[in-house]
Amino acid sequence: GGASHDFSSNIHMPTIIDYQPTWPAEFAAIAATLRHALGDLALRIDHIGSTSVPGLAAKDIIDVQIAVAALTPEVLGPLTALGYTRSERIVGDHRPPHSIGPDSDWEKWFLREPQGQRMTNTHVRVLGRPNQRYPILYRDYLRAHPPTAAAYAELKRRLARELADPMTYPDVKDPAVDLIYFAAEDWAAISNWQPGPSDA
Numbered sequence: 001g002g003a004s005h006d007f008s009s010n011i012h013m014p015t016i017i018d019y020q021p022t023w024p025a026e027f028a029a030i031a032a033t034l035r036h037a038l039g040d041l042a043l044r045i046d047h048i049g050s051t052s053v054p055g056l057a058a059k060d061i062i063d064v065q066i067a068v069a070a071l072t073p074e075v076l077g078p079l080t081a082l083g084y085t086r087s088e089r090i091v092g093d094h095r096p097p098h099s100i101g102p103d104s105d106w107e108k109w110f111l112r113e114p115q116g117q118r119m120t121n122t123h124v125r126v127l128g129r130p131n132q133r134y135p136i137l138y139r140d141y142l143r144a145h146p147p148t149a150a151a152y153a154e155l156k157r158r159l160a161r162e163l164a165d166p167m168t169y170p171d172v173k174d175p176a177v178d179l180i181y182f183a184a185e186d187w188a189a190i191s192n193w194q195p196g197p198s199d200a
Contacts, residue, residue, distance in 0.1 A: 015059060015060075015160065016057050016058065016059060016153070016156050016157045016160050017057065017058070017059070017060055018057055019051075019053075019054065019055050019056055019057060019058065020051075020060070023047075023051040023052075023062060024047065024052075026062055026118060027047040027051070027052070027062050027064065028199075030062065030064060030117070030118075030120060031045045031047070031064065031199050032199075033082065034064070034066060034079075034082075034122075035199060037078040037079070037081070037082055038066070038075070038078050038079075041068060041069075041074065041075050041078070042066050042067070042068065043067045043068060043069060043127045043198075044065070044066070044067035044127065044195070044198040044199075045064065045065070045066055045067075045198060045199045046064070046065045046067070046135070046136055046139075046195075046198065046199075047062070047063070047064065047139075048063045048064070048065045048123070048135035048136065048138075048139055049061075049062070049063030049121070049135065049139070050063075050152075050153075050156070051063065052139045052143075053139060053142045053143055053149050054143065055146060055149065055150075056142065056149045056150075056152070056153050057153040057156065057157060058153075058156075060119065061119045061120060061121055062118070062119070062120045062121075063120070063121045063122075063123065063135070064120055064121070064122045064123070065122075065123045065124075065125060065132070065135055065136070066122065066123070066124045066125075067125055067126070067127040067132050068124060068125075068126060068127065069126070069127060070126060071107065071108075071109055071124065071126065075124065076109070079111060079122075079124075082114055083113075083114025083115060083117075084111040084112065084113065084114055084122060085111060085112045086109050086110070086111050087109075087110040087111070087112065090108075090110035091107065091108070091109075091110075092106045092107050092108060092131075093106045093107075093108055093125075093131045093134075094106075094170075094174045094177075096134075096178045096181060096182075097178065099130065101130065104129075105129045105130045105131060106129075106130070106131045107125075107126070107129075107131070108123050108124060108125045108131060109123070109124040110122070110123060110124075111123075111124065123135075133195075134181060136195050137181070137184050137185070137188055137193065137195075138177070138180065138181055138184055140184075140193065140195075140196070141180065141181075141183070141184035141187055141188075142180070144187070145187075148180060148183075152176070152180060155173075155176055156173065159172055159173060
């Protein structure tokens with residue numbers, strides 16, 4: 001049928017591929033463009049998500065986190081000028097169980113890449129909020145614990161292969177991510193973890 005076929009063609013099946021050694025350099029090029037456009041408005045620009053963990057299988061979509069002082073029009077302006085489009089639908093992050101603090105701790109902007117640029121997910125979050133810390137700590141924990149990263153990759157492969165409805169992929173994956181995140185918080189406490197340099 002016409003309409004239903006058109007709709008289904010817009011759903012991206014989460015295809016998991018082997019780690020690509022080119023991903024860090026692709027991030028660096030995108031980060032340099034963002035840094036040039038935003039200047040000091042970007043307090044940090046970080047490569048996050050599975051493509052930021054060496055050896056980890058992932059979807060071929062680079063996740064970029066821009067940390068800012070506040071989600072303001074002066075931040076959105078330069079991004080829009082670059083061709084980024086902000087999602088009206090995605091306005092916050094999954095909140096882990098037992099998290100304390102206001103819902104604003106989990107607010108974000110989610111932007112699609114400019115036309116013609118390689119696929120990215122760009123997350124704009126406020127520096128110092130839990131949702132800005134979460135992906136950097138998560139990344140660093142997986143980098144330091146290859147067996148955990150390998151188990152996570154296997155979970156993602158199986159979810160992508162077995163889920164009847166690909167739209168449920170994030171809903172099923174989020175609790176697994178939380179399990180790793182709670183272990184990462186314990187690791188951060190004993191190792192005195194701090195975020196490394198920005199734009200990396």
